[in-house]
Amino acid sequence: xxxxxxxxDVAADVLKEFKQGVIKYIDIxxxxxxxxxxxxxxxxxxxxxxxxxxxxxxxxxxxxxxxxDLQVTSSVKALDENDQQVSLNPKMNGFLEIDDVRYxxxxxxxxxxxxxxxxxxxxxxx
Numbered sequence: 001x002x003x004x005x006x007x008x009d010v011a012a013d014v015l016k017e018f019k020q021g022v023i024k025y026i027d028i029x030x031x032x033x034x035x036x037x038x039x040x041x042x043x044x045x046x047x048x049x050x051x052x053x054x055x056x057x058x059x060x061x062x063x064x065x066x067x068x069d070l071q072v073t074s075s076v077k078a079l080d081e082n083d084q085q086v087s088l089n090p091k092m093n094g095f096l097e098i099d100d101v102r103y104x105x106x107x108x109x110x111x112x113x114x115x116x117x118x119x120x121x122x123x124x125x126x
Contacts, residue, residue, distance in 0.1 A: 002116065004112075004115060004116035004117075004118055005116060007118040008075070008076050008077065008116070008117075008118050008119075011075045011076070011118050011119045012049060012075040012076070012077045016049040016075070018051060019049045019050060019051065020050075020051045020052060021052070021098060021099045022047070022097075022098075022099055022100070023047070023048045023049075023050045023052060023072060023074065023096060023097070023098050024045050024046060024047050024048065024096065024097040025045070025046045025048055025074075025078060025088060025090055025094055025095075025096055026043050026044070026045055026046075026094055026095040026096070026097060026102070027043070027044045027045075027046065027090075027091065027094050028041050028042075028043055028093050028094060028095070029041060029042045029043075029044065044080070044081065045080075045081055045097075046078040046079065046080055046081075046086065046088060047078060047079040048072075048074045048075070048078050048088070048096075049074065049075050049077070049078075050072050050073055050074035050075065051072070051073050052070050052071070052072045052098050053070065053071055054067075054069075054070065054071065055067070055069040055070060055071040055123055056071060059071070059107070059123060064106075064107050064123060065106065065107065065123045065125075066125070068125070068126075069106065069123050069124060069125050070098070070103065070123070070124050070125075071121060071122070071123055071124075072096060072098070072120075072121070072122045072123075072124060073119060073120070073121055073122075074088070074119060074120045074122060075088075075119055075120075076088050076117055076118065076119060076120065088120070090105060090108055090120060090122060091105075091108075092105055092108065096122060096124050098124075101126070103124035103125060103126055104124060104125050104126075105122055105123070105124055106123050106124065106125050107121075107122070107123035108120060108121075108122055109121040109122070109123070
C-alpha cells in the first residue's frame with residue numbers, strides 16, 4: 001500500500017469522526033435511449049463523510065467561487081445506496097445535497113492535485 005492510499009484511510013477516518021450533518025453526492029447519468037430521445041436521466045446517491053463551511057477567501061479572490069458559495073471537504077470513500085463502500089469520483093454535472101438542500105458543483109479540487117487523490121474540496125452553489 002502506498003503512502004497516499006494510507007492517507008485516504010486516514011482522511012476517511014478523520015472526516016467520519018467529525019462529519020457534519022448529511023452530505024450526499026448525486027451523480028446524474030443520462031438516459032440510455034437514442035440521441036434524439038435519450039429518456040429520463042438516472043440519479044445515483046452516495047453518502048459522504050465530510051464537512052461544509054463558507055468558501056475560503058482565496059477561492060473568491062482567484063475567481064473560483066463567489067462569497068455565498070460553500071466549500072465541502074470530503075473523503076474519497078463514500079457509501080452507495082446499498083451501503084457499500086465505493087471510491088468517489090465526482091463530476092461537474094453532479095450535485096451535492098447538504099441536509100436535504102441541493103447545491104450545484106462549480107469546482108472540484110482533488111487533494112493532492114496529482115497522483116492518488118486523498119480527499120476532495122468541492123465548491124458548491126445554490
